Amino acid sequence: MPQNALQVTIKTSHDQLNALPSEQLIYLLLKVAPGESAQRRRAPLNISLVIDRSTSMRGSRLNQVKAAASLVVDKLSAGDNISIVTFSDRAQVVIPSQKVGNKVALVSRINSIIASGATEIYQGLQAGLRELRKERIDEHVSHMILLTDGHTYGDSEQCLLLAKDAAEKGVSMSAFGLGTEWNDEFLDALVAPSGGRSAFIELPQQIIAYLENQIEGLGMMFAQNVQLQYRFPTRVGIRFAFKVSPYVQPVPVEKNILKLGMLEGSTPVTCLLEIGVGPQELGSFLELPYQVSAELIGLENELARVTGKQVLAVVESANTP
Structure with a gap:
């Protein structure tokens, strides 16, 4: 697998969550771009x-x-x-x-x-x-x-x-x-x-x-078939997803996967997610694991992957950034 082929950054609307008895919404902004050391090849x-x-x-x-x-x-x-x-x-x-x-x-x-x-x-x-x-x-x-x-x-x-x-x-x-x-x-x-x-x-x-x-x-395509795979805990799910760059496009929410299309040149793929979070226990931590994958152009469609997770503390009174 190519090293550092993809650069993935995630920003969340909340650093912490309130311990509420009802569902609350958080927003996540996913950005996928070619890694700094990634090799670029043009396929026919x-x-x-x-x-x-x-x-x-x-x-x-x-x-x-x-x-x-x-x-x-x-x-x-x-x-x-x-x-x-x-x-x-x-x-x-x-x-x-x-x-x-x-x-x-x-x-x-x-x-x-x-x-x-x-x-x-x-x-x-x-x-x-x-x-x-x-x-x-x-x-x-x-x-x-x-x-x-x-x-x-x-x-x-x-x-x-x-x-x-x-x-x-x-x-x-x-x-x-x-x-x-x-x-x-x-x-x-x-x-x-x-x-x-x-x-x-x-x-x-x-x-x-x-x-x-x-x-x-x-x-100028760098990668195709860019996907976000996720396996969130019970009572946590994506309500909607919207690609905002390189163009605005709704993204269907399928079971544990979002298909984000192509990565063109140095232009990142950016996607906004609305996530519904059910009641969480005070003092616990909500973990949102994910994997981003893409087929690299010109490398016999070799697959690049980046895995990670977002962690949010559940507190009595949370402050949004």
């Missing part, structure tokens, strides 16, 4: 853009998406892989998975995309994942980017199952909702298994900046 990217081309995307919205997709092609290196899938009520592979070579030819294919049909996201996700799997997932940073302006029809559960399966096999996902009709709860749930990002893009002209930022972050 394996990117699939999955683009909504339904009728509602017609006009400036689709034009800006095509311009953003062209920028993605321009930003990728010769050793990276790109695939582009469009979907309406069926999926079409516009660019099959391939090394980034003739960028002019790739952009020409992107410009051929036209809008038509309804919105069935599962068809697009399935085709995008199929293209990603043509490459060795463990030898690349494999990531799917979904751009859609609406709700999917009748296949949301299939989409969520696919996202879970993809995450288990090392594929992360981000999703961007365009316009005012997008389903934020669905997109949040879609990216949750891999700890990915979902965001609302209000104006078509903002699409390019969002995708540029996403690709730059993937190219």
Whole structure:
């Protein structure tokens, strides 16, 4: 295991707890960053853009998406892989998975995309994942980017199952909702298994900046599959978790694990936790053990771990910091 690959810091809202007969809340801020001596390596990217081309995307919205997709092609290196899938009520592979070579030819294919049909996201996700799997997932940073302006029809559960399966096999996902009709709860749930990002893009002209930022972050990735594992005492549990950096994103609270996604360059992953604490005995100490783990990029996905615990004394009248 790499030594000092991760730097983990935790701040709590309380240094001590009151000995109360009822539940009380404390807040914990977790920060995960690359260690000072950590080696940084760039792994080749394996990117699939999955683009909504339904009728509602017609006009400036689709034009800006095509311009953003062209920028993605321009930003990728010769050793990276790109695939582009469009979907309406069926999926079409516009660019099959391939090394980034003739960028002019790739952009020409992107410009051929036209809008038509309804919105069935599962068809697009399935085709995008199929293209990603043509490459060795463990030898690349494999990531799917979904751009859609609406709700999917009748296949949301299939989409969520696919996202879970993809995450288990090392594929992360981000999703961007365009316009005012997008389903934020669905997109949040879609990216949750891999700890990915979902965001609302209000104006078509903002699409390019969002995708540029996403690709730059993937190219600088230090670690993926960052997780917080915890085993708190009885009557102690996480009420909610919210990632606050490098972007704001709700984090589903699963049994004893939080999936925090990627560690991009030197930018830390920071997460705010609300923890409910049941009655504790006066004079005792509340211990909150944890383990943070992450797969390091460029080291055959070697796993780095940091373990520790927060200890809070239970007193008659506690002072908050």
